[in-house]
Amino acid sequence: MKKKEFAVIGLGRFGGSICRELSEEGMPVLAIDSDEDKVNEFKNIASHAVILDSTDEDSLKEIGISNFEHVIVAIGENIQASILTTVILKDLGVKKVTVKAQNDYHEKILNKIGADQVVHPERDMGKRLAHNFISNNILDYLELSDDHSIAEVKVGKKMVGKSLVELDIRANYGCNVVAIKRGKEINVSPQADDALRGDDVLIVIGADIDLSRFEKHLVIDD
Template sequence: MRKQFAVIGLGRFGSSVCHELNEMNHEVLAIDNDEQKVDKLSKHATQAIVADGTDEKMLKNIGIRNFDHVIIAIGEDIQASILCTLILKEMNIKQVWVKAQNDYHHKVLDKIGADKIFHPEHDMGQRIAEFLTSEKVIDYIDLSEDFSIIEIIATKKVIGKTLAEMDVRAKYGCTILAIKHSKGVNVTPNADETIKEGDLLVVIGHKNDLKRFQRDGI
């Protein structure tokens, strides 16, 4: 389903979000007060305009209230980010997602009602750390402070075993959500599913349990 997104702030993070949403064929409104950044993004958005994200009248005039999702990716100006968030929440935008610079910024955004708060540098640091410390982990998604999803390659230790024989939930407290193989993805696989060479396991669990599974279970 094609959705409507507005992205305010076209630095590296905001530009990347615009690129990806545009590639996914969603409608994207790109906004920044820097004309050069707007011109650069014009080919990667449905519409790109020069505007101040803290100017309430301007935001109303460009129809920001027509967008269900607004991503605030304003860079170093924490005050502008907070003010923009406050204005959008007062306009009753359904989903306001904001890039946070630090913990203090995060706390203020949470207090004024931001629906989702990003820490791109921190999140990417976690992903890189996972790759660096485990040759088995192919991908990593941080769900919360305590829980994650990992995509991990099946090793010789488990090839030929069924999920029942692995008994991951009982032994490690994790759940195998899916098995990715050459022919596609098997979502919610049965207990008698046999692990084959080259399979990737998509596993959800508490971070401590996932670490135990990576170390001892596969």
Template sequence: MKKEIAVIGLGRFGGSIVMELSEMDAEVLVIDTDEARVNEYQEYYSEGIIGDSTDEAMLKSIGIHNYDNVIVAIGDNIQASILTTLILKDLGVEKVTAKAQNAYHGRVLEKIGADIVVHPERDMGRRIAHRLVSSAVVEYLEVSSSHSIIEYSANLKLENKRINDLNLKDKFGISIIAINRDNDIIVSPDGQITILTGDILILIGSDAQLNNFENTMERLK
């Protein structure tokens, strides 16, 4: 059975989600006040509505509570984002994912019941910063407000050494949770495994611990 997902707001963030959901064969409903935007993405959704998402009667009439997930991707109108999220939860939508413009907006969204709050601009900024500071960082993923996962390309200081000998847990407080070796994922690698040239280490730790590791590796180059 296909997932039924509604996306409210068709800016760059909302539009990109709609296109990805289409690739994943989901049933997608889109809502936006701008007719041009609704028309722009018409090949990617099942149903499009030109309307105001703060209109509770409209949301109720389309049965918004029946959708598996509703994504509030409204751009610059923070008031509309908050009010829409509040209405969705009042109407019984099981899972609401909302985009936050800033930290304060995110806290408000959490307070009024958003199940997932995303910070795309902040997260992209952090991802770019990590790549700029450390050339070995392939990818960065925030898992909480204080902990993250990074994909780190093994350098000369790590290659040809066993995981146990690296002692990353004691030295930096971080853990290797997987290794990407030629697109073959080694999950929870044994401490006796030797790091090879080309390995990508998937590391988890606090932001401070990961930053310390990255900076130390850069200095040792």
């Protein structure tokens, strides 16, 4: 099966990290930046690396950007360049364009001009860290929409020895346990009557307000 081809525009901390990770996973990646030093840094990491102004439509056409299935726009502080690049990419027919937003206003504009996915790494990481600061039992927290998230939580003392039937998390908190991680195994169809262990990790999905109640009442140890 042919591997999906990616292009990353903007090789700062965020874009550079994506470029490295995709490359390490063996994916074909074209690294793009207007800064020669940054491009040179990635020429031995990405499949290809080019110096290019992404707001120049002709330059993007020349490198065949429309042939890439997924383009990530990770331009730093230049919001105007980010917006213009996104418009050009969609006009050229790129199948999926993911764009890093600098702020909520930038995000609204990107959504209006047709970005397929908008990410807000600083805000999202802040949310994940805040939940982790509240309790060491909250291992990860990922926003799915404006008001729904998925959380990875270590079983709290109040849950040890009890089954999902006894806890009845769905009825009591409006959340759904979609999987249980036990060691290296992930059970996506957990038995409702199995007793939870102290080293189990629950994957829970729900509305933010419901997840918050669940965390406060069951996850956070007194």
